[in-house]
Amino acid sequence: MEKKDYSRRSFLKHNSLAGLGILTAGSSLAFTADNSIADPVNNTSEKVTKIAGLSVKQLRDKYREELFDRFIPNMDKYAIDHEYGGVMCSLDIKTGELANSNKTAWFVGRGLWVYSFLYNNLDKNPRYLEIARKSKDLLLKLQPKDDSFWPRTFSNDGKPLSGPGDIYGSLFVAEGLFEYAKASGEKQYRQLAKKIIFDCVARYDKPDYIYDISYLPGAPKIEGPRVLGHWMIFLSLSTQMLKHEPDADLEKLAARSVDAIMNYHVNPAYGLTNEVINHDMSIPGNEYGQFSVIGHGLETITFVMFEAARRKDRTLFEKARIVYKKHVDVATDALYGGYFHSLQNVDKYDWDIRKSLWNQQEVLNGALFLIEHTGDEWGYRHFERTDSYIYDKFYKPEYKFWHSGGDRKMEKPNISLLEHYHHARQLMLGILSMDRIIKRGNKVSGLFV
Template sequence: MRNSSKEIIAELLPFYQAQLMNKVIPFYMEYALDRQYGGYTTCLDDDGTLLSGDKYLWSQGRGVWTFSALYNRIEKDPKWLEVAELGVRFLREHGRDSQGRWVYRTSREGKVIDGPISIFSDCFAVYGLTEFFRATGDRAALELAVATYAEIRRRIAEPGFDAVAPQVLPKGWRIHAIPMIMLEISQELGDVAPELELQPFIDDCVHQIMDLHLRPEYHVLLENLTVDGQEIQTPEGRVVNPGHGIESMWFVMHQARRRNDQHLINRAVEAIRWMLEIGWDQEYGGLFLAVDRDGGPAAFPNWDKKAWWPHTESMYALLLAYELTGEEWCLDWYWRVHRWAVGHLVSSYGDWYQRLDRQGRPIKEVIALPVKDPFHLPRMLILGIQCLKRIASDESLIEIHFNKEC
């Protein structure tokens, strides 16, 4: 039995802080900083071994976000800005083609290997540059973020747009990943550049996620729909990605908190519960990478693997859901995910294991991209620390809901 809210905060907050500052960030400071060519080397094995010098541009943008956020949200240490600047310089010097589109992959030195085949490179550039501007006031970084954002908006509106590597966007389909990432980068950019008046577009992103992809009749969020928002009557049309859905819901909760919209918060929190219930492996524990709409195997590569990122996204989403609703089940599920993650994903190397088989054993098989970048895990820890501190300041709430056996 956990005797008081103070004991819970006393346990979780130091755990998050120690994981972030004593384990995860030191891992990337040792293995990911490329002081010779700039940016970050993120094709890493779990022990930090460099597997390839290739640089995926979305990992560069993600790294800029994380080190900028450390400065903005954890501690005002100039070294975090210096490390963030390492990524910003690489982005500025090697990230775009002649038309201002962000490329997908370069060599370690910055030579383009794959061009602008993934809009997610552009999106994470905006995400990182926006957070860097928050930290530094660097107007050139903000101007680059704004110009990139405008180009993203233009490209995704074009008929036949399909630059979504490593995913595939068949003709006539729409994918959840686009409104999802656009919601997050739009609300973050809009906070620092309100003159852009992004709220109507943000509202449309929320509509696409919550009224099209989210399907209450099945208690799932469908990743793939037709362009007019109808179900696709194939196995691929039935794919549910629990981690993606849960991450999307905390993006929605952030927007709902900005609006002070409790109804939208409640809808997103309910959807998190759906994703956990359908995605949790009842035999071995942990979240499947993907499942069918009705449960069971999905038409999705490596559907039964257990990756680190769905669990980190779930941990933050559940803390946030608890903060915003006080619902007891959020903590019950939080501890369930926490215990599984700590028992299977935490490694002796500092960072967590990236990929596990269904039984929870580390594997080397590449899933999606061959990268291990400083993003999902440190972002969860950074945002989780902020969330825990807010929860700790609301004694009336946590005394009621934290005094429970976990």
Template sequence: MKSYLISIAQKYRKELRDNILPFWIDNGIDKVNGGIYTALDRGGVLMDSDKSVWFQGRAAWVFSYCYNTLDRNPQYLAAAKSCVDFIEKHCFDADGRMFYQVTAAGVPVRKRRYAFSETFAAIAFAEYSIASGEQSYAEKALELFDKILYYIGTPGLLEPKFREGFSAKGHSICMILIDTAHCIQRAVKSEKLQAQINRSVEEIRRDFMHPEFKAVLETVAPDGSFIDSMAGRTINPGHSLETGWFILEEAKYSNWNAELIETGKTIIDWSWDWGWDKQYGGILYFRDCKNRPQQEYWQDMKFWWPQNEAALAMLYAALATGDVAYIEKFKMVDEYMFSRLKDAEFPEWYGYLHYDGSVAQPAKGNMYKGPFHIPRMLIRGAELCEELAEIFE
């Protein structure tokens, strides 16, 4: 087991250094306007020059984190700076909120109702502050976090997802604030960050975890009660697995708090049971908590990111519990990713597979797929495997 875990750590670091990061640095970084393009085809050729604002922050975080923990490669720092500078120059609207999509030169194209552009910019600023040594970016991260809390916590400032006929709240912003706060804490300490982590964990336990279905529901009533509708019955196993490892990560940095371990482990166990396709392998995209038909046409597809989140969830669960069964599940996910998602002929990985694991479309990026889930899984996975190698012989 020890040699296996060390070999996985080495494989993941090599994949990151030799394949994933060079692909995005060589093909994605905009050398004219700054920032990063993500709409790249199988070979890395640009398909669309509009830029995802999410990915300016996500990419800046990845390149900064890899600079801080993988290699002090000046290319990583330069790529992070390009994205951070582009964010500051072009991605904020006059009201302090951020756009969702801009042109290559930074002209606004679209702005959306949620605050995910802001959460990703905040973690980018925090990690870049460590990489660059410029503490001012840690303060910018904290200021942006305050704005996020203000906008999502003040009724009427953000357009609601649903109109008067449907009253509900979603799992997404609750869970993402755990990781956002945790990432900012690497650069700057603040009681408000820990307070938000605690609030989010409690809200997930109270409102989104539903033992009657052994599932984390994506949409619930404002009081956390079950809504018997297509939206209310939806489970996103990859999303829930991500929540599970966020909570176990917090448990780790809380001296392995037993209550946090139990919460994270329970979410991961439930989500694996709902998500893993026993016939074809891989994590399914959506399930219905009453096993009724799902509305979304991609419900049985195997996207890249749920596989990435499953891998990290299993490693964190193994670290938190010492249970070798989680390593066995990790092996299943790892084998699936490298046999199905990794492109054997061109750099980077596929993002979209059919239910049977065949490639649905071969592009390597778009507005939603870019340098984030895969590189985060590789670097964090390598770190976790090295920690686990000290436990499992």
């Protein structure tokens, strides 16, 4: 497979959306991080023969082995609370030994989604549905009586250990509930999920909404900030629920989220997403105008591509594809491998150089999407590069779970946190994608032709 120089030195600070090559249907050009024309859209293959050096079936089977023979059994043995429900993530990933049995709305909600999605899409094992049911019951014990967010942390048996958490905790509860509703056939949980989502939207729309930006310590407060990560989750949840069944309200939320992401958060000066903008959707004149959680950016744009697939919207896909590829190219660590997740200041080129597993896995999700639907050679290259990197740096076969992150070289990896959501999602989405490819006789989908 052709090798490519992924040097980040060529990044230009003053790109425009026109220079990015935001496409109209029928255009045939794609652009790298430096805006040079290097990846024409027709640099594709009509058949998917090998991905990362393996046949599609071999790679699919590798994913199935990791999911069903390693991850799920270790979750069952070390992390799932079979008595009270939910997942406990504060553990030593080497041994599986728990540091404590406390839980969070983030992780229990995500775990509810993982087991419900697994049941719905890959294996109708009643054990998975039972794990999901107990997670659901635990979360509903903690349901706020007002419009507060779910408690941030709670004991293993469901006693609050903190006050309300942030918006994401409630949204991940909603994500778990609507997927569980499909698995169990209990539609009331889809309705509850929808209510939680729109309660969060209403809270987010208030001019006095407050959210602390942990990725940029010391940055000034913004009244009622517009946050890329919020639109990201609103869109992801809307797209998933709309795949289950039609809903006019969710269509509007998906459209609003796409508009906010593509037309306001993608900075026209340099073509990367701003994590935080003003309540009126204008770009801040302070530190936030130079700040990009580029990992959120590439993850969010992947969700835009997923939404384009649901709509069969070629124009949206072409626009998103270019922005996605730029984020991945710019985030590339050409020296030590992998991808950075946060650009603290664009013009100063000041990076947070730590590495996170979730960021690498979102590169895989987007690259595989491009492979499946377009046969894009760029997708093949980045998938192979990333797959090799994560197995080299984040995976140890003798450990119970993967590293969730670490320093730039992954010489000091995190060993005290189980990351069960992005890992399981990347494996499950990958298996489903490769199943579709195999079913089509290894042909690309041609969805956007």
